[in-house]
Amino acid sequence: MVRKWIDYKTEAWVQWCPGCGDFGILNAIYRALAELDIDPSKLVIVGGIGCSSRSVYYIKANAIHTIHGRAIPVASGVKLANPELTVVVTGGDGDLLGIGGGHFVALGRRNIDMTVVVYDNGVYGLTKGQAGPTLPVWLKTKALPHPNIQGSVNPLLLAFAAGYTFIARGYAFHLNQLKDLIKAAIQHRGAAVVDVLQPCPTYNDIMTNEWYEKRIYYLSEDSSWDPVVRSPQELKEKAPKILEKMMEFEDRIPLGIFYQNTYMETLEERLEKLMPGYLSSPPGRRPVTKPLAHPFELFKDKVVQV
Ligand code: SF4
Secondary structure (H helix, E strand, O other): OOOHHHHHHOOOOOOOOOOOOOHHHHHHHHHHHHHHHHOOEEEEEOOOOOOHHHHHHHOOOEEEEEOOOOOHHHHHHHHHOOOOOEEEEEHHHHHHHHHHHHOOOOOOOHHOOEEEEEOOOOOEEEOEEEEEEOOOOOOOOOOOOOOOOOOOOHHHHHHHHHOOOEEEEEEOOOHHHHHHHHHHHHHHHOOEEEEEOOOOOOOOOOHHHHHHHHHEEEEHOOOEEEEEEEEHHHHHHHHHHHHHHHOOOOOEEEEEEEEEOOOOOHHHHHHHOOOOOOOOHHHHHOOOOOOOOOOOOOOOOOOOOO
């Protein structure tokens, strides 16, 4: 069966403001899922709290709307219980990089095979436009009584430092390019993050569609750009250029795949080394005959010393 994007759309009424970048991101996710022909019964979407986290209601999948900042640990538990599932986290920059910042770092360290889509608009839209973690210093968006006096987090640099093995940035209203980035992130083996720049026309009156369109360009315009790293040596050679591009966020803002590490092992592969049989018979696919024990209990006769 070949699925169409509409097969992933639920009947729920989409509660976002007119012109919100969330619409573009949601549509790109629908199209990426359709092109990958992912079975909705094997797809898990996890959201935290915020406008963007409401995406869990709009995508036909197993959906979990969890608490503020905790989408990544919940999604990690789902994926480790059953590694066959495709797991996608949707959340805002506030949810994932502010309240959930520690969990964002932990996923990079673990390199669990799942995808995080950051709806990055620089504000806490759901709670009336406070400064979010990615809002540049000294910007005064319309809900702020004073300019923002906090420095901003660079999601790409944070992801690189934490250990994510796929790092990309897209723009909410470039549907085709964003769809391709989300597809590549889902297909990647390991922790993937797609930071999506998106206008919030209700509260961020500075970083508007026009503001972004004047600045954004694609890394792929340079035909020599190759973000794939296949060995520690290649990482050392390519890191300076990758970091330079990740830091560029002023008059010019690059989009595309910044980094893809194909050699780093995932947490699932490490668990398989520690507990042989984990991947072929993970906890989530075993019959529950008694209250679940600690995972090590399930494999106690098999745990090996490494
Ligand atoms: Fe979108 Fe901003 Fe409205 Fe939230 S407040 S739905 S982010 S436009």
